[in-house]
Every structure is written in structure tokens, then in C-alpha cells.
Amino acid sequence: MKKLSELLAEYHKTDECLVGYNFNDVWDVQAICEAAERKNVPVMLMAYTKVVDALGLDVLHAIVACMKKRYSVPVYLHLDHCDDITLCLQAVDVGFDSVMFDGSHMPLEENIKLTKQVVDYAHAKGVVVEAEIGKIRGRGVDGDDYLAAVSDVVQLAEQTGVDMIAVGIGTAHGHYEGKPEINFDRLLEIHKAVDVPLVLHGGTGIPEQDIRRSLTMGISKINVGTAIHTAYMQNLGQQIQLDGLDAYPPFTIKKILPQVEKEVANYLEMVD
Structure with missing residues (x-):
């Protein structure tokens, strides 16, 4: 398997994009991998900290190791x-x-200092590091002060040696209220200022044309979470009602995995 650092460097040069999907258990991991296998493209499985708290790093690593x-x-x-x-x-x-x-919620100096500590430790073991600057709206982040300052991105990139940077450009976590509005002017400024793969968070609900446009401005990874767990939970809830007393995890869950795979494939198609 190609090292992630090599893949990101390649994608950064060719305007290609890796899709990262937040997962919660072995079932949605399987659905994500099945869709990637059918499309024959690399995929990233992303563990949110609440999932780590629930299952543990070792369990999550073991699940993904089996899928690999x-x-x-x-x-x-x-x-x-x-x-x-x-x-x-x-x-x-x-x-x-x-x-x-x-460290996006921290003062710039602290964000740089702590990111650098993680980078130094991770790079010594061949592990890639992502940082964030600016704000991704949602999860308590409101108001208009969300855009990443170009000078801040430059400082973060130059002083940490981080491998990829998530930048605040107008996207939001969770479901959008109204039409998503990406500030492409700011994204282009950042892309011209730093030679680092950029990450688009809050991928759920962004129109395909906007996603494709962002790939020409340095976005080398897009994060998708809400679309996947919503497809999983809503379809599972409906299937449990349909199965009634016959509902049983392996059989009931397997029935709805194709619908989760379809949602995964939708975003893989957008970056193709």
C-alpha cells in the first residue's frame, strides 16, 4: 500500500482528492470499504474522538487492520x-x-507550538499530521469570524511542517441551514500562498460543482461524516420497525448497508 504521505503529495500535484469518512463501528466501516473497492480508489476511515472514547484506539485500529x-x-x-x-x-x-x-480554537502561537510537537513525534514514526486554522462552523462555532487568515496559514505551514491543513472557508459540520457558501476567493489565496495539501471539512451537503471547483484550489482531502451516519441510523431505524420482533443485529443491519454504500459512493463520484 502506498504511504499516505506519498498519496497526498501525488494528489496535491494532480488535483485529485482523498475522501475521508467518519465511522462509528465495524458495520459502517465495511460499507465504506465496499464502496471504495467497487470504485477501486483509496479511502480514509476517520475516528472522531467520541468514538475513540467509546471503543478505544486499539479496537478501532484492529477493526481497520482487518479491513486493510x-x-x-x-x-x-x-x-x-x-x-x-x-x-x-x-x-x-x-x-x-x-x-x-x-488547535483552531487556540491562539495562533499555541496552535503552532502544539501542532509542531505532534508533527515532530508523528513524523519520526512515519505518521501524517493534519492541522486546522480558521473555524469550521457548527458544533458551537457561530458568527462570521470563521475565515482562515492567509498569513496565519502560512505561519502554521512554515513553522510546523504539517502534512495537510484544514482551512476555514465557510463550510460547516452537520446539516447545513440554507445553501453552503464556500469563500473560493480566500481558498485560492491560501492555495497560492502555501504548498501544502488542503482539507475541506463539512463535506455533507456541498454541491458537486463546488467540490469539484475546490479540487483545483488545493483541496486534496474532503471530510464526510453526517451524510454517512444519517444514512446508517435513519435506514436502520426504519428496518428495525419493518423487522419487528424478528429484528436481529447481523441480519437487520446487513439489509441497510447497501444504502450506506450508496451514500459513500456518491461522494467518491464527486471527486472522480
């Missing part, structure tokens, strides 16, 4: 949105392919 053996396409495991340095370093030690240290 089962499928022929490259599968990468990523720790998503973590502001705990200790947890980031533990994920590196367990064997995650990449970790995200999220």
Missing part, C-alpha cells in the same frame, strides 16, 4: 478533530496512519 487485509484498495486510518496531544501521540503509537491535532 480484506480489501485490495488502500485503506487509511485517521484520528479526527483531536485537541488532546496525549491522545494524538497514543494514536501514533497504536498504528494510525494519520492524526489531526485541532
Whole structure:
């Protein structure tokens, strides 16, 4: 399997994009991998910190390690949105392919300092690091002060040596209220200012034309979470009602996995 650092460098040059999907258990992991296998493209499985708290780094790594053996396409495991340095370093030690240290809520100097600590530790073990600058709206982040300042992105990139940077350009976590509005002017400014793969968070609900346009401006990874867990939970709830007393996890869940795979494939098509 190609190293994640090599894949990102390649995608950064060719305007291609890796899709990262947040997962919650072995079932949605399987659906994500099945869709990637059918499309014959690499995929990233992203563990949010709440899922880590529930299952543990070792269990999540074991699940994905099994999937890496089962499928022929490259599968990468990523720790998503973590502001705990200790947890980031533990994920590196367990064997995650990449970790995200999220210092976007901190003063720039502190964000740079702590990101650099994670980068130095992770790079020594061949692990990729993602940082964040600016704000991704949603999860308590409101108001108009969300755009990443170009000068801040430059400082973060130059002073940390981080592998990829998530930038605040107008996207939001969760379901959008109204039409998503990406600030492409700011994204283009950032792309011209730094030679680092950029990450688009809040991929759920962004129109295909906007996603494709962002790929020409340095976006080399897009994160999708809400679309996947919504497809999973809503379809599962309906299937449980249909099965009634005959509902049983392996059989009931397997019935709805094709619908989750369809949602996964939808975003793989957008970046093709």
C-alpha cells in the first residue's frame, strides 16, 4: 500500500482528492470499504474522538487492520478533530496512519507550538499530521469570524511542517441551514500562498460543482461524516420497525448497508 504521505503529495500535484469518512463501528466501516473497492480508489476511515472514547484506539485500529487485509484498495486510518496531544501521540503509537491535532480554537502561537510537537513525534514514526486554522462552523462555532487568515496559514505551514491543513472557508459540520457558501476567493489565496495539501471539512451537503471547483484550489482531502451516519441510523431505524420482533443485529443491519454504500459512493463520484 502506498504511504499516505506519498498519496497526498501525488494528489496535491494532480488535483485529485482523498475522501475521508467518519465511522462509528465495524458495520459502517465495511460499507465504506465496499464502496471504495467497487470504485477501486483509496479511502480514509476517520475516528472522531467520541468514538475513540467509546471503543478505544486499539479496537478501532484492529477493526481497520482487518479491513486493510480484506480489501485490495488502500485503506487509511485517521484520528479526527483531536485537541488532546496525549491522545494524538497514543494514536501514533497504536498504528494510525494519520492524526489531526485541532488547535483552531487556540491562539495562533499555541496552535503552532502544539501542532509542531505532534508533527515532530508523528513524523519520526512515519505518521501524517493534519492541522486546522480558521473555524469550521457548527458544533458551537457561530458568527462570521470563521475565515482562515492567509498569513496565519502560512505561519502554521512554515513553522510546523504539517502534512495537510484544514482551512476555514465557510463550510460547516452537520446539516447545513440554507445553501453552503464556500469563500473560493480566500481558498485560492491560501492555495497560492502555501504548498501544502488542503482539507475541506463539512463535506455533507456541498454541491458537486463546488467540490469539484475546490479540487483545483488545493483541496486534496474532503471530510464526510453526517451524510454517512444519517444514512446508517435513519435506514436502520426504519428496518428495525419493518423487522419487528424478528429484528436481529447481523441480519437487520446487513439489509441497510447497501444504502450506506450508496451514500459513500456518491461522494467518491464527486471527486472522480
